[in-house]
Amino acid sequence: MSAIHIVTRRSFIKSLGFASGGLIFACSIPSSTENKEQKPFNGSIFEPNIFIQLKDNGELVLLATRSEMGNGVRTSLTSVIADEMDADWEKVSVLQATGDAKFMDQNTDGSRSVRFLFEPMRKMGATARAMLVAGAAKKWGIDANKLKADNHYVINTENGDKLFYGDLVKEASEVPVPENPVLKKPTDFKYIGKGLKSIDSKGFVSGKPKYGIDIKLEGMKYAAVARCPVTFGTVKSFNKDEALKVKGVLDVVEIPRIAKPFGPLGGVAVIASNTWAALKGKEALLIEWDNGANETYSSESYDAMIEQNVLKKGKEIRNDGNIDREFKNATQTVESTYHLPHLVHAPMEVPNATGWVHDGICEVWAPVQAPQATRKEVADYLDTSLENVTINVTFLGGGFGRKSKPDFVVEAVILSKIIDAPVQVIWSREDDIKHSYYHAVSAQYMKGALDENNKVTGWLHRAAYPSITSTFAPDTGYAAGFEFGQGMTNLPYAIENIRCENVKAPAHVRIGWLRSVYNIIQGFSVNVFADELAVKAGKDPLQFRLDLIGPDRIIKNNQEDYHFDSAKLKHVLRTAAKNANYGKKLPKNHGIGIAVHYSFYSYVASIIEVSVKENNLKVHSIHSVIDCGTAINRNTITAQMEGAAMFGLSLAFYGKITAKNGAVEQSNFHDYQMLRISDAPKVNVEIVESQDKPTGVGEPGVPVIAPALINAIFNATGKRYKKLPLMDEGLV
Amino acid sequence: MATLIINEKKYKIDADPEMPLLWAIRDSVGLTGTKYGCGKGLCGSCTVLLDGKPIRSCLTPVSQAEGAVILTIEGVENENKVLQEIWADMNVAQCGYCQSGQIISALALLKENNNPTDEDIDTAMNGNICRCGTYQRIRKAIHKTAELTNTTTIK
Numbered sequence: 109m110s111a112i113h114i115v116t117r118r119s120f121i122k123s124l125g126f127a128s129g130g131l132i133f134a135c136s137i138p139s140s141t142e143n144k145e146q147k148p149f150n151g152s153i154f155e156p157n158i159f160i161q162l163k164d165n166g167e168l169v170l171l172a173t174r175s176e177m178g179n180g181v182r183t184s185l186t187s188v189i190a191d192e193m194d195a196d197w198e199k200v201s202v203l204q205a206t207g208d209a210k211f212m213d214q215n216t217d218g219s220r221s222v223r224f225l226f227e228p229m230r231k232m233g234a235t236a237r238a239m240l241v242a243g244a245a246k247k248w249g250i251d252a253n254k255l256k257a258d259n260h261y262v263i264n265t266e267n268g269d270k271l272f273y274g275d276l277v278k279e280a281s282e283v284p285v286p287e288n289p290v291l292k293k294p295t296d297f298k299y300i301g302k303g304l305k306s307i308d309s310k311g312f313v314s315g316k317p318k319y320g321i322d323i324k325l326e327g328m329k330y331a332a333v334a335r336c337p338v339t340f341g342t343v344k345s346f347n348k349d350e351a352l353k354v355k356g357v358l359d360v361v362e363i364p365r366i367a368k369p370f371g372p373l374g375g376v377a378v379i380a381s382n383t384w385a386a387l388k389g390k391e392a393l394l395i396e397w398d399n400g401a402n403e404t405y406s407s408e409s410y411d412a413m414i415e416q417n418v419l420k421k422g423k424e425i426r427n428d429g430n431i432d433r434e435f436k437n438a439t440q441t442v443e444s445t446y447h448l449p450h451l452v453h454a455p456m457e458v459p460n461a462t463g464w465v466h467d468g469i470c471e472v473w474a475p476v477q478a479p480q481a482t483r484k485e486v487a488d489y490l491d492t493s494l495e496n497v498t499i500n501v502t503f504l505g506g507g508f509g510r511k512s513k514p515d516f517v518v519e520a521v522i523l524s525k526i527i528d529a530p531v532q533v534i535w536s537r538e539d540d541i542k543h544s545y546y547h548a549v550s551a552q553y554m555k556g557a558l559d560e561n562n563k564v565t566g567w568l569h570r571a572a573y574p575s576i577t578s579t580f581a582p583d584t585g586y587a588a589g590f591e592f593g594q595g596m597t598n599l600p601y602a603i604e605n606i607r608c609e610n611v612k613a614p615a616h617v618r619i620g621w622l623r624s625v626y627n628i629i630q631g632f633s634v635n636v637f638a639d640e641l642a643v644k645a646g647k648d649p650l651q652f653r654l655d656l657i658g659p660d661r662i663i664k665n666n667q668e669d670y671h672f673d674s675a676k677l678k679h680v681l682r683t684a685a686k687n688a689n690y691g692k693k694l695p696k697n698h699g700i701g702i703a704v705h706y707s708f709y710s711y712v713a714s715i716i717e718v719s720v721k722e723n724n725l726k727v728h729s730i731h732s733v734i735d736c737g738t739a740i741n742r743n744t745i746t747a748q749m750e751g752a753a754m755f756g757l758s759l760a761f762y763g764k765i766t767a768k769n770g771a772v773e774q775s776n777f778h779d780y781q782m783l784r785i786s787d788a789p790k791v792n793v794e795i796v797e798s799q800d801k802p803t804g805v806g807e808p809g810v811p812v813i814a815p816a817l818i819n820a821i822f823n824a825t826g827k828r829y830k831k832l833p834l835m836d837e838g839l840v
Numbered sequence: 841m842a843t844l845i846i847n848e849k850k851y852k853i854d855a856d857p858e859m860p861l862l863w864a865i866r867d868s869v870g871l872t873g874t875k876y877g878c879g880k881g882l883c884g885s886c887t888v889l890l891d892g893k894p895i896r897s898c899l900t901p902v903s904q905a906e907g908a909v910i911l912t913i914e915g916v917e918n919e920n921k922v923l924q925e926i927w928a929d930m931n932v933a934q935c936g937y938c939q940s941g942q943i944i945s946a947l948a949l950l951k952e953n954n955n956p957t958d959e960d961i962d963t964a965m966n967g968n969i970c971r972c973g974t975y976q977r978i979r980k981a982i983h984k985t986a987e988l989t990n991t992t993t994i995k
């Protein structure tokens with residue numbers, strides 16, 4: 109990151125969204141690799157991308173550059189600055205940044221917001237504090253060493269005199285910016301590592317926060333779009349007469365498919381004066397579709413195909429030792445195949461966006477996880493420069509990866525351009541379920557070798573799943589390194605002979621990332637298979653797993669600062685076992701299951717206790733432990749882990765998207781069910797104390813849940829379920 | 841023309857009598873705290889009180905709501921402020937989107953039953969989906985509100 113600067117240029121301050129006046133600190137953080145738009149600080153031109161403003165009345169406004177979608181990011185990031193600055197949390201407010209390259213990488217996915225911003229945010233806060241102290245020293249004409257900062261005041265330690273931050277704005281702006289401000293000792297943190305309440309918690313109970321769907325503009329029209337049931341199918345012809353008869357319907361227009369990763373699917377749009385008329389009008393449309401090539405996609409035959417193919421040798425993607433020899437020499441071998449279906453995000457707030465193209469510019473209000481990518485997509489469509497496009501990020505009613513794909517935003521922009529008015533596009537729940545970027549369906553085959561001491565000597569993992577890359581480039585049928593690396597090729601077990609293979613699986617729907625991505629798939633198979641091996645070996649699953657993780661060692665990641673530490677993985681597992689009182693005598697029909705997984709540089713273990721009576725599954729408790737480095741906000745982390753457990757149970761119980769003749773068969777919460785409160789067990793969360801760099805929190809809690817559940821059911825019943833969801837087995 | 845009484849205020853709106861109350865509240869009246877989640881009575885995001893009873897406004901036509909007393913999240917302040925404060929205090933919400941519906945359902949439950957058990961809560965709240973999975977905190981917040989309101993009443 110660059111040094112900290114003070115921003116004084118008025119027009120620039122305005123462009124940030126700040127009110128004028130006060131003192132504005134800025135610094136520049138070099139871009140992460142994902143963001144090519146951002147130019148690094150080049151010495152002569154200062155292009156800052158993180159900002160805070162201290163107003164004369166003491167109010168501290170922090171510009172949040174990541175999207176709030178239940179991840180608490182507005183709170184955690186700002187609390188880091190506030191802590192280093194010794195600010196009073198009650199005087200902090202948050203301004204949501206628009207999508208703009210000047211705010212560096214704003215993508216809110218990959219569980220990395222806090223990971224990337226922790227250090228820079230600290231330095232920023234420490235700089236501001238140092239300048240306020242220096243300003244006070246100047247005002248009082250005494251040495252800065254005699255002063256300390258505390259809760260929005262600079263205090264003279266000799267006589268107790270105080271100066272309020274707001275009254276120091278002028279003085280602080282006149283002192284030089286320190287190059288290397290002293291950071292606090294972690295033991296002195298006041299907010300970091302504590303359970304700070306969400307800055308939005310009061311808003312959330314009032315109904316006042318504005319989500320994308322709540323935006324209302326003067327003269328705004330509402331639109332609903334009918335899209336081809338088959339992915340990438342097109343409109344052959346349509347009849348709009350009945351739709352136009354619906355009261356409130358104003359117009360019906362066709363919109364094209366834009367054949368880009370985040371391009372709209374195209375279809376027929378109904379424009380109306382209210383949402384209901386738009387949705388009703390859409391249902392009244394008569395459309396003849398040209399279904400295109402994906403019409404042949406049926407889950408039944410496709411699933412059978414990949415389950416067959418995964419039994420045959422695939423492309424090698426990791427090969428340690430000699431697995432064939434080990435299988436020959438083995439005392440026993442275990443083989444298993446697993447099948448997991450497509451999933452969809454189904455955030456509570458459906459995709460929606462409001463676009464307004466006017467006077468050579470375009471304004472957008474939308475719940476987006478990737479405001480910069482959205483801006484680029486819109487600018488490209490309008491064939492204009494980025495400067496002419498503003499993306500206002502609203503609250504997100506959940507994202508889970510869906511809202512990082514801005515196809516729905518481009519729809520709003522297209523329609524606004526056509527009808528020359530602000531347009532809000534709303535997806536019905538049915539649209540959301542039927543036209544998403546789906547989590548990949550998968551088949552996996554595993555084979556393990558045990559020697560005469562029941563030690564695992566060989567491990568074969570073969571996976572077939574459509575790849576996310578198929579959404580971005582011509583589909584080869586093979587998946588990519590970042591997908592294998594989510595639990596398969598980075599398997600941290602101490603086994604000498606390991607082979608991983610990938611088997612071709614073409615995509616017939618748009619494939620995208622969903623909370624924890626391929627870790628769901630591989631975290632499942634690895635954890636269930638390890639349990640199967642333990643059973644075969646006649647060993648206790650917990651000890652067996654600790655042995656598999658093996659001796660303490662560091663495995664290097666290509667991401668320099670985040671190496672895998674096997675001791676941490678064992679520690680979370682042991683801690684979960686202790687919390688769950690593993691080994692206790694269980695009541696009749698009860699069972700306990702474990703799973704442990706490393707993802708997004710965090711270590712997570714979960715232990716689940718269930719009972720199964722007459723095929724009736726009940727989850728009694730979940731004990732989860734996470735090591736995510738320095739815990740910025742314990743409250744947020746705990747909430748994310750609780751939520752991840754529910755997300756994991758939902759997918760294990762009910763999650764299944766299937767296609768027939770190319771069309772997705774599910775449509776709403778009756779056939780794509782969600783976990784409800786009556787099925788929600790108590791989740792106990794422990795966060796490991798650590799002063800290492802913070803790592804991911806939003807996703808790593810998910811992958812362990814389904815396998816721990818399967819292992820618990822096995823423990824209770826002796827039955828091993830290898831396919832999800834469990835509703836198909838009559839268990840829920 | 842239809843007249844709706846929402847949070848003790850009268851609104852005259854121009855809406856089709858068949859229009860679901862949800863859209864009348866959101867689009868015609870402009871109170872956006874009540875949310876759309878499924879449109880089919882499956883998720884509870886759109887829950888409001890109609891003459892004191894929780895209903896799914898996505899399934900209730902405007903014609904059925906005319907003349908009735910409607911309470912939305914924006915009016916909860918005047919009904920059960922404690923509930924709202926506890927809810928905020930316990931950080932129940934994650935994304936917050938389902939929470940209007942959750943709070944309205946909880947409000948209705950507490951009106952009927954000032955000391956609900958876990959089972960009572962599960963039954964009353966089962967129509968409200970939270971994709972973020974805040975269920976455990978919802979249970980706690982309801983218990984805590986009951987506890988607090990009961991002790992205050994005794995005093």
Ligand code: FES
Nearest residue numbers: 877879881884898
């Ligand atoms: S929107 Fe009414 S129940 Fe879901």
Ligand code: FES
Nearest residue numbers: 935936938970972
């Ligand atoms: S808080 Fe996000 S859906 Fe409930």
